[in-house]
Amino acid sequence: MQKLSVAQARQTESIGQQVTLQGWVRTRRDSKAGFSFLELNDGSSMANIQVIADGELENYETEIKHITAGCSVGVEGTIRESPGKGQATEVQAERVILYGTADAESYPLQKKRHSFEFLRTIAHLRPRTNTFGAVARVRNCVCNSIHQFFQENGFLYIHTPVITASDCEGAGEMFQVTTLDLNGPPKAEGKVDFAQDFFDRPSYLTVSGQLEAETFACALGKVYTFGPTFRAENSNTSRHLAEFWMVEPEMAFFELTDNMDLAEQFLKRIFKDVLARCPEDMEFFNLRIDKTTLETLQGIVDSEFVRLTYTEAVKLLEASGESFEFPVNWGVDLQAEHERYLTEKHFQKPVILYDYPRTIKPFYMRLNDDEKTVRAMDVLVPKVGEIIGGSQREERLDVLEMRMAEQDLVAEDYWWYLDLRRYGSVPHAGFGLGLERVVQFITGMANIRDVIPFPRTPGNAEF
Numbered sequence: 473m474q475k476l477s478v479a480q481a482r483q484t485e486s487i488g489q490q491v492t493l494q495g496w497v498r499t500r501r502d503s504k505a506g507f508s509f510l511e512l513n514d515g516s517s518m519a520n521i522q523v524i525a526d527g528e529l530e531n532y533e534t535e536i537k538h539i540t541a542g543c544s545v546g547v548e549g550t551i552r553e554s555p556g557k558g559q560a561t562e563v564q565a566e567r568v569i570l571y572g573t574a575d576a577e578s579y580p581l582q583k584k585r586h587s588f589e590f591l592r593t594i595a596h597l598r599p600r601t602n603t604f605g606a607v608a609r610v611r612n613c614v615c616n617s618i619h620q621f622f623q624e625n626g627f628l629y630i631h632t633p634v635i636t637a638s639d640c641e642g643a644g645e646m647f648q649v650t651t652l653d654l655n656g657p658p659k660a661e662g663k664v665d666f667a668q669d670f671f672d673r674p675s676y677l678t679v680s681g682q683l684e685a686e687t688f689a690c691a692l693g694k695v696y697t698f699g700p701t702f703r704a705e706n707s708n709t710s711r712h713l714a715e716f717w718m719v720e721p722e723m724a725f726f727e728l729t730d731n732m733d734l735a736e737q738f739l740k741r742i743f744k745d746v747l748a749r750c751p752e753d754m755e756f757f758n759l760r761i762d763k764t765t766l767e768t769l770q771g772i773v774d775s776e777f778v779r780l781t782y783t784e785a786v787k788l789l790e791a792s793g794e795s796f797e798f799p800v801n802w803g804v805d806l807q808a809e810h811e812r813y814l815t816e817k818h819f820q821k822p823v824i825l826y827d828y829p830r831t832i833k834p835f836y837m838r839l840n841d842d843e844k845t846v847r848a849m850d851v852l853v854p855k856v857g858e859i860i861g862g863s864q865r866e867e868r869l870d871v872l873e874m875r876m877a878e879q880d881l882v883a884e885d886y887w888w889y890l891d892l893r894r895y896g897s898v899p900h901a902g903f904g905l906g907l908e909r910v911v912q913f914i915t916g917m918a919n920i921r922d923v924i925p926f927p928r929t930p931g932n933a934e935f
């Protein structure tokens with residue numbers, strides 16, 4: 473007998489087939505006529521399939537009539553046209569195998585709607601809910617699109633290390649990796665002697681694969697890295713995780729405008745694919761989570777992003793008449809409230825801000841001729857704010873060394889990065905897209921902790 477997924481069994485083409493289905497029961501309903509309906513879900517789609525289990529089945533009284541939400545079952549039977557509305561097909565069971573029971577008293581997922589806060593405390597069971605199933609499928613679709621986009625456009629997928637000795641963003645938000653005994657570490661001259669640590673030096677979980685990706689771009693042209701990154705920033709917000717996934721393309725012979733063009737094309741491709749490939753899940757998000765998401769995504773696919781310098785943005789904000797909690801003036805880092813004003817109120821679409829003050833951006837961004845700004849770009853979207861951060865890289869050795877000194881970085885620690893500027897240096901650029909931010913934006917989920925399977929935030933590392 474052929475194994476089908478629930479998604480396949482729901483198609484009218486499957487009518488008449490003898491099949492096996494396996495999954496988890498969402499509900500059981502008994503008919504007075506002596507048979508039962510089981511709603512079966514296996515994660516292949518948002519929708520369940522209805523199983524009709526006849527009273528004649530051998531284990532009807534002993535098992536089927538005791539099936540509750542959460543039980544796992546196998547069903548062998550025939551797919552037929554469903555007379556009920558809301559579904560094209562149903563399964564007439566010839567055999568129901570009960571794999572695992574789920575005690576109705578203690579099973580935490582009951583039929584009522586649970587809050588997302590509660591579901592975070594049962595992160596091991598929340599994938600069985602409609603919302604988290606849909607998030608997982610959309611997240612998968614986004615990852616697939618990311619790889620397809622780059623593969624179709626001649627990029628090589630590079631794996632950059634998770635453990636590193638350099639702080640790419642220079643923000644000092646790194647988790648240290650050590651095998652030293654923290655209760656009595658070896659000391660030299662009163663300080664911890666990292667020469668005796670596993671890597672003979674202080675080492676950390678990476679905040680970004682960019683620096684290593686640059687080495688491959690400066691040999692192979694267009695590359696991307698896509699992996700987990702870690703930030704020990706103690707920010708308990710709805711947009712920050714301590715562990716998140718970032719996709720970072722890096723391109724030789726790209727300047728800032730090329731970089732912006734790529735970022736815009738890339739985001740549009742992801743949105744287009746999700747709309748085309750996850751219609752059922754997106755309908756759900758649009759209905760239950762954020763009533764504007766379908767319209768917003770379609771609107772973005774069909775229109776141009778706004779491009780604006782930081783300086784112009786500051787002028788706009790100053791002239792806005794809004795009373796911001798953090799006042800704006802040239803030189804300050806923009807806060808979420810400022811980004812939201814630009815994307816939600818003023819332009820009502822994605823905005824690419826570029827040419828930021830050198831003082832608020834990392835050392836590797838290319839210095840402009842005005843010597844006040846660097847060739848940075850941030851892509852901002854409504855609600856979520858910054859979704860992409862990137863720049864053209866400083867390819868001039870002397871300027872890069874000067875910028876590093878300015879930010880108190882020790883040039884010797886970055887000798888290999890500087891070598892890229894010593895030997896065959898080229899203009900190049902790249903950016904980083906936060907995977908969870910993009911999934912958050914697409915689904916309309918309010919909290920970033922609900923778009924990653926197991927969120928890591930200050931105080932939370934269970935599961």
Ligand code: 4AD
Pocket residue numbers: 640641679680681682703705711712713714716718720721858859860861862863902903904905906907908909
């Ligand atoms: O702007 P960021 O810090 O840029 C970089 O790390 C560059 N090295 C990327 C590059 O040019 N290759 O981070 C890039 C993106 C942000 O725009 C945001 O979407 C996401 O990563 N991000 C986070 N997402 C979740 N939680 C956090 N704590 C994040 N920090 C950054």
Ligand code: MG
Pocket residue numbers: 850858860861
């Ligand atoms: Mg950034």
